[in-house]
Amino acid sequence: MNKKFTNNKDIVAAGKKYTMDTYGQYEVGMVKGEGSYLWDADGKKYIDLLQGVAVNALGHCYPDVVKATQEQAATLTQCANYFYIEPGVRLAKIIIENSCMDKVFFSNSGAESNEGAMKLARKYQKMQGHPERYEVISFKQSFHGRTLATLTATGQDKSHLGFDPLPAGFRYALLNDMESVKQEYNANTAAVIIEPVQGEGGVIPCTEEFLKELRAFCTEKDIVLIFDEVQVGCGRTGYLFAHQGYGVEPDVMTLAKALGNGIPVGAFCARGKFADVLKPGNHGTTYGGNPIATATAAAALTAIIENKLPERAQEMGAYLQERLNEMKKKHPVIKEVRGRGLIVGAVLDLEDAHVVTNPCFEKGLILNCTAGNVLRFVPALNIPKETLDDALEILEQVLTEIGK
Numbered sequence: 265m266n267k268k269f270t271n272n273k274d275i276v277a278a279g280k281k282y283t284m285d286t287y288g289q290y291e292v293g294m295v296k297g298e299g300s301y302l303w304d305a306d307g308k309k310y311i312d313l314l315q316g317v318a319v320n321a322l323g324h325c326y327p328d329v330v331k332a333t334q335e336q337a338a339t340l341t342q343c344a345n346y347f348y349i350e351p352g353v354r355l356a357k358i359i360i361e362n363s364c365m366d367k368v369f370f371s372n373s374g375a376e377s378n379e380g381a382m383k384l385a386r387k388y389q390k391m392q393g394h395p396e397r398y399e400v401i402s403f404k405q406s407f408h409g410r411t412l413a414t415l416t417a418t419g420q421d422k423s424h425l426g427f428d429p430l431p432a433g434f435r436y437a438l439l440n441d442m443e444s445v446k447q448e449y450n451a452n453t454a455a456v457i458i459e460p461v462q463g464e465g466g467v468i469p470c471t472e473e474f475l476k477e478l479r480a481f482c483t484e485k486d487i488v489l490i491f492d493e494v495q496v497g498c499g500r501t502g503y504l505f506a507h508q509g510y511g512v513e514p515d516v517m518t519l520a521k522a523l524g525n526g527i528p529v530g531a532f533c534a535r536g537k538f539a540d541v542l543k544p545g546n547h548g549t550t551y552g553g554n555p556i557a558t559a560t561a562a563a564a565l566t567a568i569i570e571n572k573l574p575e576r577a578q579e580m581g582a583y584l585q586e587r588l589n590e591m592k593k594k595h596p597v598i599k600e601v602r603g604r605g606l607i608v609g610a611v612l613d614l615e616d617a618h619v620v621t622n623p624c625f626e627k628g629l630i631l632n633c634t635a636g637n638v639l640r641f642v643p644a645l646n647i648p649k650e651t652l653d654d655a656l657e658i659l660e661q662v663l664t665e666i667g668k
């Protein structure tokens with residue numbers, strides 16, 4: 265019954281027959297990963313600049329992380345959250361000692377972390393005697409997840425389509441525009457949720473000036489400032505947490521993606537007076553903070569810190585932007601290059617960047633396009649320079665071949 269599929273054709277056929285068609289997949293079955301490489305079931309090798317969508321900051325199957333998962337799987341796999349769990353407490357200590365945060369709650373995903381953060385904000389406002397403050401301001405082109413509340417917080421119409429009525433209490437401001445935030449603010453505002461660098465929305469960094477003004481505004485109005493660092497936390501932007509590169513401290517920070525380097529785990533952390541808002545019975549999850557997930561994440565985060573991967577993300581990100589800017593001179597299809605650390609976007613003068621990413625895929629390069637026309641580079645933070653060079657050579661070849 266549980267016989268393995270052994271080639272692309274069989275995997276694709278079974279995938280089409282038995283799984284929901286929500287991703288519009290490439291017609292291959294992936295079976296193995298190592299570092300910055302991925303292999304499909306027919307043995308074709310790919311350079312992976314997507315890494316599980318910005319998840320494997322250490323690349324596929326990083327040995328210390330694999331060891332932590334294996335050892336924990338054979339020791340204690342799942343345990344009710346009615347008890348403290350050793351690896352969970354260990355991971356919490358690592359996060360708190362390396363951030364401005366005071367306490368953490370573990371979840372399973374980014375969306376679940378953002379839900380928890382918004383629950384915390386509403387509860388805080390109720391405790392302050394402001395039950396009318398329930399609204400959350402988010403931003404156009406943002407992405408916060410796929411659950412009903414987080415898809416509503418997501419400021420993109422295409423995420424909302426077909427799912428109304430949407431939960432009440434969400435308003436959308438323009439990124440890097442303080443006047444727009446002030447316009448959306450009212451007596452019902454509980455919180456602002458923002459990505460320091462918008463990922464899915466097309467790799468759009470916040471400006472330092474804007475985040476500083478936003479911080480001051482939220483403090484003045486006593487509204488909870490939530491940073492969604494699900495995609496850009498854990499070293500990606502050149503700092504362990506993205507806000508550290510901005511010199512701005514949020515009240516609540518959410519994490520997931522790179523936290524477990526591929527094992528599902530999320531977290532939301534809170535600071536100061538926000539750290540003890542949630543009380544027994546207010547919030548919970550069965551799997552969140554599960555021993556395997558947290559033992560794995562503790563190993564992953566330790567490897568990111570000890571190997572100084574945030575610094576490496578700064579260096580390699582600068583190199584990547586430089587190379588793309590060179591390419592831009594020869595290939596006018598590249599309109600703009602932007603990003604922070606190793607989340608880099610190349611904006612293309614095309615309606616659909618698949619014209620570029622599909623031929624790259626054929627040539628063995630996995631490169632993502634987001635927001636329609638933006639190439640999003642989110643490689644492993646430890647990607648060897650030569651591998652990145654190989655990837656850029658394929659990209660340049662494709663741009664030349666399509667005459668752009």
Ligand SMILES: *Cc1c(COP(=O)(O)O)cnc(C)c1O
Nearest residue numbers: 373374375407408409463494495
């Ligand atoms: C991926 C992502 C999410 C959702 O995370 P899931 O684990 O898919 O629920 C939320 N916010 C941001 C910024 C993301 O990039």
